[in-house]
Amino acid sequence: MLTNQELTKKVREISLNYFKRPFEHEAKWNQRLRTTGGRFFPKDLHLDFNPKMAELEDFEGVVLHELTHYHLYRTKRGYKHQDADFKRLLAQVGGLRYAPAVEERKVKYDYVCQNCGQNYPRQRKIDTKKYRCGKCRGQLKIKTSRI
Ligand SMILES: [Zn+2]
Ligand SMILES: [Zn+2]
DSSP: OOOHHHHHHHHHHHHHHHHSSOOOSOEEEOTTOOSOOEEEETTTTEEEEOGGGTTSTTHHHHHHHHHHHHHHHHTTSOOSTTSHHHHHHHHHHTOOSSOOOOOOOOOOEEEEETTTOOEEEESSOOOTTTOBOTTTOOBEEEEEEOO
16 A cells, blocks of 8 residues: 555645646545545645545545545635535546445455465355365365354
């Protein structure tokens, strides 16, 4: 994952590319964000981003959303979701209206190779007669079932 510094650099690049305006503040990861992609803080003009969305293809759309808040606020236009300025600029740059859904991976079954000890966390039950350890071809055994 990017460091806060690298994230800020990326936000700066996106800002120049799409808005033709510089992003002059800081961007950082915020682990506590759950389903929101990011947040804009009018007080000190920094942006928070959800690290769970960092790997998503749509992450740039999340950055564009927060930058739309940022640039409108700085140019004293309607920067809130319901404002016409916000809707217009967001559509113009192609930012996301809503944060993409992040599904937390739910591991329900834990398998382990009886030969080499390699773990296989899985969401679904697997047929241990058919599937073998990918490393050593050993037999898999269920360790725990979390349903
Ligand atoms: Zn927003
Ligand atoms: Zn094995």
